[in-house]
Amino acid sequence: MSERGSPTLRRxxxxxxxRRLRERAELTGDQVAAQLGWSAAKVSRIETAKTSPRKADVEALLETYEVxxxxxxxxxxxxxxxxRKGWWEDYQxxxxxGYTTLLGLEVEATLARNWEPQVVPGLLQTEDYALEVVRAAQPITRFAQGGVRSRVEARTARQQIIMREDEPLTLWxxxxxxVLLRxxxxxxxxxxxxxxxxTVSRQPNIRIQVLPLxxxxxxxxxxxxxLKLPEFRDVVYLESLFDARFVExxxxxxGYEIAFDRLQAEALDVDASRELIKQTIERWK
Incomplete structure (x- = not known):
């Protein structure tokens, strides 16, 4: 389900x-749009992967750029x-x-560095915990009640990237x-x-640290x-209550890389973090 070759990254x-070919041809987006009878917004959406162009659109651009x-x-x-269609597109x-875009990028990422001050990271959530997270957001963000199960299923499917035998995602x-007490x-x-x-903290590709109170x-x-992506610049994903954005x-x-390094330095090491999590389990009995 989490096969490599993400169409999101390909787009x-x-x-x-x-965009590089257009700039090499010394053309602006407006000039290209005028030549092809398109809107400038269409050229921009193709270059920023906001839309999937038809083959004829790509051919027209390549002809214009004399490739x-x-x-x-x-x-x-x-x-x-x-x-091609990625598995996550079934949940679009x-x-x-923004979340489906994230799923597409994660498939090809080699390393994910995640800071979480409120909830367990989605890649590590159990199904029951994920259900509670989704239910908590539903009355506020007001997505359809029927979408609760789909969101939980997508979170569960997403986790295959840290479990796959062939080059699993490294997650820090x-x-x-x-988070352990809430x-x-x-x-x-x-x-x-x-x-x-x-359990997962013992996997060689996963490092979990806790920042003590x-x-x-x-x-x-x-x-x-x-996210660190092969042959592509790094991306930082930021999620807010009603939307998300990517920093590139x-x-x-x-700056985010430095911030994560600071957080790691102040947090307990992996072994001490595991012990703290074990101790906290006892508090929930």
């Missing part, structure tokens, strides 16, 4: 390459791969657009100790969830997820 790469036959075929092959009608997590769904749900954290808080920020500016992304 981004295609858009990035088309040679060899490179043209490479880009048409890239377009073909980008047009019930998930926010720092979470605030309050009861979602009652004692039984919390015991199972914390037990899962103990009595430690200094080095970074005053909400949750963030920093190199200097800003580097």
């Amino acid at each position: 981004r790469r295609l858009g990035q390459e088309l 040679d036959s060899g490179q043209r075929q490479e880009l048409l092959d890239l377009h073909r791969d980008a047009a 009608s019930s998930l926010p657009h 997590v720092v979470m605030d100790e309050s 009861g979602l769904g009652g004692a039984a749900v919390m015991r199972d969830q914390l037990g899962r954290l103990v 009595d430690a200094g808080h080095p970074v005053n920020t909400g949750s963030f997820l920093h 500016e190199e200097e800003t992304v580097y």
Whole structure:
């Protein structure tokens, strides 16, 4: 389910390459749009992967940029791969657009660095805990009641990327100790969830650290997820109550990398974090 070859990343790469070709041809988006009888917004949406272009659209752009036959075929092959459907697209009608984009990027990421001050990271949630998280958001964000199950299923399917045998995603997590103490769904749900954290923390590709309540808080920020992608610039995913956004500016992304390093430095090490989680399980009995 979490196969490599994400069409989301392919679309981004295609858009990035088309933009590079336009700039090499010394054309503005408005000029290209005028030549092809398109709107400037259409050119922008293709280059930023906000829309999936038709093959005829890509061919028209390549003709305008006078691309040679060899490179043209490479880009048409890239377009073909980008047009394929990812598993997460089955959930598009019930998930926010930003979240489905995240799922597509995660499939090809090699490393995810996640700071969570409020809830257990989605990649580590049990099904029952995920259900409580989704239910808590539903009355506020007001998505359809029928979408609760789809959102939980998508969270569960998402976790295959840290379990796959072929190059599983490396996941580094720092979470605030309050996450372990905040009861979602009652004692039984919390015991199972914390037990899962103990179990997965022993996997070689997963590192879980807890920032204790009595430690200094080095970074005053909400949750963030920093993805390292092969052959593509890093991306930071920021989720708010009603929407999400991706940070791709190199200097800003580097700032988040420094922030995560600070959080790791202040948090308990992996072994001490595991012991604290085990001790907290006892508090939920």
